[in-house]
Amino acid sequence: xxxxxxxxxxxxxxxxxxxxxxxxxxxxxxxxxxxxxxxxxxxxxxxxxxxxxxxxxxxxxxxxxxxxxxxxxxxxxxxxxxxxxxxxxxxxxxxxxxxxxxxxxxxxxxxxxxxxxxxxxxxxxxxxxxxxxxxxxxxxxxxxxxxxxxxxxxxxxxxxxxxxxxxxxxxxxxxxxxxxxxxxxxxxxxxxxxxxxxxxxxxxxxxxxxxxxxxxxxxxxxxxxxxxxxxxxxxxxxxxxxxxxxxxxxxxxxxxxxxxxxxxxxxxxxxxxxxxxxxxxxxxxxxxxxxxxxxxxxxxxxxxxxxxxxxxxxxxxxxxxxxxxxxxxxxxxxxxxxxxxxxxxxxxxx
Amino acid sequence: xxxxxxxxxxxxxxxxxxxxxxxxxxxxxxxxxxxxxxxxxxxxxxxxxxxxxxxxxxxxxxxxxxxxxxxxxxxxxxxxxxxxxxxxxxxxxxxxxxxxxxxxxxxxxxxxxxxxxxxxxxxxxxxxxxxxxxxxxxxxxxxxxxxxxxxxxxxxxxxxxxxxxxxxxxxxxxxxxxxxxxxxxxxxxxxxxxxxxxxxxxxxxxxxxxxxxxxxxxxxxxxxxxxxxxxxxxxxxxxxxxxxxxxxxxxxxxxxxxxxxxxx
Numbered sequence: 279x280x281x282x283x284x285x286x287x288x289x290x291x292x293x294x295x296x297x298x299x300x301x302x303x304x305x306x307x308x309x310x311x312x313x314x315x316x317x318x319x320x321x322x323x324x325x326x327x328x329x330x331x332x333x334x335x336x337x338x339x340x341x342x343x344x345x346x347x348x349x350x351x352x353x354x355x356x357x358x359x360x361x362x363x364x365x366x367x368x369x370x371x372x373x374x375x376x377x378x379x380x381x382x383x384x385x386x387x388x389x390x391x392x393x394x395x396x397x398x399x400x401x402x403x404x405x406x407x408x409x410x411x412x413x414x415x416x417x418x419x420x421x422x423x424x425x426x427x428x429x430x431x432x433x434x435x436x437x438x439x440x441x442x443x444x445x446x447x448x449x450x451x452x453x454x455x456x457x458x459x460x461x462x463x464x465x466x467x468x469x470x471x472x473x474x475x476x477x478x479x480x481x482x483x484x485x486x487x488x489x490x491x492x493x494x495x496x497x498x499x500x501x502x503x504x505x506x507x508x509x510x511x512x513x514x515x516x517x518x519x520x521x522x523x524x525x526x527x528x529x530x531x532x533x534x535x536x537x538x539x540x541x542x543x544x545x546x547x548x549x550x551x552x553x554x555x556x557x558x559x560x561x562x563x564x565x566x567x568x569x570x571x572x573x574x575x576x577x578x579x580x581x582x583x584x585x586x587x588x589x590x591x592x593x594x595x596x597x598x599x600x601x602x603x604x605x606x607x608x609x610x611x612x613x614x615x616x617x618x619x620x621x622x623x624x625x626x627x628x
Numbered sequence: 629x630x631x632x633x634x635x636x637x638x639x640x641x642x643x644x645x646x647x648x649x650x651x652x653x654x655x656x657x658x659x660x661x662x663x664x665x666x667x668x669x670x671x672x673x674x675x676x677x678x679x680x681x682x683x684x685x686x687x688x689x690x691x692x693x694x695x696x697x698x699x700x701x702x703x704x705x706x707x708x709x710x711x712x713x714x715x716x717x718x719x720x721x722x723x724x725x726x727x728x729x730x731x732x733x734x735x736x737x738x739x740x741x742x743x744x745x746x747x748x749x750x751x752x753x754x755x756x757x758x759x760x761x762x763x764x765x766x767x768x769x770x771x772x773x774x775x776x777x778x779x780x781x782x783x784x785x786x787x788x789x790x791x792x793x794x795x796x797x798x799x800x801x802x803x804x805x806x807x808x809x810x811x812x813x814x815x816x817x818x819x820x821x822x823x824x825x826x827x828x829x830x831x832x833x834x835x836x837x838x839x840x841x842x843x844x845x846x847x848x849x850x851x852x853x854x855x856x857x858x859x860x861x862x863x864x865x866x867x868x869x870x871x872x873x874x875x876x877x878x879x880x881x882x883x884x885x886x887x888x889x890x891x892x
Contacts, residue, residue, distance in 0.1 A: 286719050286758035371715040512726050514715045518678055522709075523780065524702030524730050569716035 289568045296567060300580040304353075307587045311349045312341055314595055347486050351493070352590040353583035355481070355549055356559075358496035358541040360582025361575050363556030365503050365534045368510040368571065370440060373564075376557050377542040379447045380535055381424035384454040386546040387477070389420020391458055394472050395465045410488060413476075414547040418492075421543035424454055429535060438528045443535070478603030479552035481590050492548040499541035500579060506533060507571035514569070552605050554612045555586055562616065565623055585612070629653050630675055630705075630794055630825060635684035637670055637849075644670045646849040647684070650827075654792045657816055657826040659836040661860070662846035663870055668829040669710070669798055671846070675827065676707045676796050689791065702730045705794040706780035710802070712769040714761055720772050721757040724748055727780035735783055743786070747779035748772075750815055752808065766803035774800055774812060778819070785822055792823035799829050810883070813839040833861060837876055838883035845869055857884065 312324045319327075319337050327341050359377075366375045377383070393416035397405045405412040431446035432438060462473065509530050512520040517527050545552070559582040560574060567573050589608045594601040630652045637645040645667045652658045652675075660668040673679045674686050677693040686693045688704055696704070706727070714723065724747060728740040735743075748754040751771040756764065761772060774797070781793045797816065801809040809832070816826045817839055830836045836843055837857035845853040845860050847869045853860045857876065866874045873889035 285760060286721075289719075368715075373716075508729055511718075511722075512729060514718070515723075515726060516709070516711050516713070518707075518709060519711070521678070521698055522676070522702065522705075522707040523727060524699040526698050564716065568722075569718055570722060 289566075292566045293573055296577065297580070300577070300584060304580065304584050304587070307584060307591065308349065311587060311591050312345050314591065315340075315345065316599055343485070347484060347489065348481055348590065348594075349587055351481050351484055351489050351548070352587040354493050354496050355545045355552065356555055356586025356589075357579040357583040358500050358545050359552065359556040359586070360559035360578035361500045361503050362538040362541045364560035364571065364575055364578045365506065365510065365538055366556075367560055368513060369531055369534045370444070371514060373561060374557075377538050378451075380443060380539060381428045381447055381450055381454070382421050382539055382542045382546065383551060384451040384458070385421035385424025386417040386543060387420070387551070388424065388454050388458050389416040389418065389547075390476055390550075391461045391465075391473055392416055392420065394476070395461045395469050414488070414492065418543050418547035421539065421546060424450060425535070425539040425543070429532075433532070438531045438535075440531065475603060476550040477605070479550040479605035479608075480593075480601075480603055481549055482594065482601060484548060489548050492544040495544035496541050499537040499544075503534070503537050503541070504575050504579070506530065506537075507575050510534075510571045511569075549604070552586070552608060554605075554608045555582060555589075558612045558616050559585060562619055565619060629687075629689065630827070631687045632671060632675060633685050633687070635671070635674055635686060636682050637667075637674060637679065638682040643849050645674065645681075648846075648849075648851050650675070650844055650851070652794065652825045652827045654794075654825045655820055655823050656841040657813075657820045657828065657839055658842050658844070659828045659830050659840040660844050660846060661830060661833065661836055665848075666846040666869075667849040668846055670849075672707075672796055672798055672827065672829055676705060677701055678707075688794065702780070703784060703793070704791070705796060706777045707796040708774055708777040708798060708800055710798050712766070712773050717760045717762050719757070720753060720759050720761050720764070721748070723761050723772055724753075724757075724776045724779050727776045730780055731783040734787075740783070743782040744775075744779045747775040747782055750778055751775040752811065767805060767808065770800065770803045771808065771812070774815075778815070781819070781824060785819075785824070792825070794825040794827065795819060797826065797828045799831065801830065801832065801835065809835060810838075833866070833874065833876070834884055834886045837861060837886075861886075 309321065309324060313319050313321055317340055319341065323337055324341065327338050362377050366377055366379065367373055370379065390413060393401060393405065393413050397412065408415050428443060428446045428450050432442040462470065465473065509525045512523050512525050513527065513530060521527050559578050563574055563577045563581055567577060589611055590604055593604045593607040596602060632648050632650040635645055635648045636643065648671060650671060660671060662668050670679065674681055675693070677696065680694065688696065721744065724744045728744060731740060745754065748757055751774045753768065753771045753775055756768060756772070761769065764772065777795070781795060784790050784793045795816070800812050804812060813835055816828065820826050840857065842855060843857055843860040844851050845865065852869060853865050861876045863873060863875060866872065875887045877885050877887055
């Protein structure tokens with residue numbers, strides 16, 4: 279009884295401590311990301327540059343045109359993936375759920391590989407039209423189309439069933455995978471390499487102008503999902519129970535589907551596939567502050583953003599002057615960390 | 629009043645409910661009885677707006693259930709279903725406070741916490757409020773879910789001008805010990821005294837006879853008897869419905885009991 283009482287207390291305490299702690303860590307990571315890199319910038323210079331002094335030297339360009347945009351992208355993408363993961367896990371009532379279930383990943387891969395493999399031939403018009411944006415736009419369109427297809431298959435007669443999303447998702451993902459497989463088969467070695475790296479994710483090479491559309495989509499969708507926190511709590515009681523409490527369950531599921539597709543689609547479009555973040559962040563936070571989405575989802579925003587910022591810092595500095603794909607880093611940091619927390623929580627349960 | 633009028637429900641070829649008429653007034657406890665698969669829960673779901681009728685109509689306060697929004701229904705009635713599972717480890721008080729969502733606009737946070745504590749005290753789970761819901765026993769979970777449902781209607785009762793709500797309870801005592809079985813039904817009666825219309829599905833005939841103002845006996849989707857416990861629980865009637873010879877016994881100072889005959 280005492281131990282369980284402590285659990286309630288511990289959760290409340292963790293909530294009080296965690297948020298200021300995460301914000302403080304974010305500030306630390308901001309300065310670390312600004313100073314560390316191929317060219318080191320002194321802490322004092324960073325401070326001066328951040329408040330707007332000395333604006334026309336090389337360090338200023340590096341900071342404002344490369345490091346800060348990249349940090350913002352890392353934070354926003356990490357936040358968007360994590361909050362989407364939390365929403366998906368709630369809607370599927372399954373801690374293993376991820377946005378791949380609704381076709382986000384397979385659709386984005388299809389769009390990206392179409393642009394990479396057919397960009398010089400069949401789709402040369404598309405590539406000419408969109409220029410630098412061709413790959414992100416292709417990935418986003420692929421994602422949107424596949425998600426829309428799964429959505430249409432799953433909704434009928436005024437309902438929107440989670441089981442049919444799951445089944446339609448499996449079928450459509452398999453079809454899309456076979457098309458992707460065929461395109462991979464006919465691709466050249468260079469295209470294959472491009473595709474492989476895209477699949478491992480990267481935050482590099484994105485300017486403000488390239489990433490702003492994605493940032494806007496991710497921020498709007500994430501904020502929209504934050505507003506669904508209480509309905510998602512009630513949804514965990516069961517669909518009819520949530521309905522009895524006045525939640526329009528079908529609308530809720532559709533909203534989560536749409537916002538997740540948008541947030542994750544926009545992330546994948548600009549950064550490629552970054553696995554693990556959307557799955558691990560809600561999990562870890564749930565262990566510390568409990569499953570209440572009113573705390574969990576804001577926590578996901580900050581912790582997810584922080585985690586991906588740190589992962590990107592590692593990815594771009596560990597093998598200077600080159601850099602690692604960020605997907606490798608998120609799995610390499612996230613995997614063992616998650617295992618450690620899992621083992622610890624089993625020990626406390628025993 | 630809540631009402632099923634000439635209600636039928638077909639699932640494919642299977643008739644779950646056949647031309648049923650059920651009425652529940654404010655301030656009374658009405659119980660649906662019958663063997664497994666008789667259509668009790670189906671009738672309850674039709675009344676609460678969970679499943680659509682094939683024929684007839686289901687009304688709350690004279691208006692068709694389907695013409696209310698989910699939000700409107702939530703302030704007219706609370707429903708306790710037979711499912712007590714909950715994904716992820718919420719605390720007991722968090723589960724009970726989920727019902728506060730319905731009244732978040734009309735009451736202050738402090739008032740809502742008072743209501744949920746009152747509800748937990750009523751169903752005897754206040755001591756468990758900081759425990760992990762998923763660590764509780766089946767019976768404790770059931771009482772926590774009942775507290776959540778009661779927490780949905782307490783704020784409505786608090787407002788003198790609001791129409792009295794209805795409470796739907798589907799086998800609320802199935803996992804409970806003897807004391808809590810009677811305690812839960814006493815709570816239902818107390819709520820009825822405050823004007824709540826209670827409709828319950830029960831399997832325990834003695835419990836139903838002890839606390840219900842009226843009973844409906846269902847068999848294979850039909851209502852075979854309705855009225856007071858003496859009228860409904862006649863030996864022949866119970867035998868035809870359940871295939872068991874049972875005798876309803878009253879004794880001063882005790883709740884009614886049911887004696888079951890040995891053999892057939």
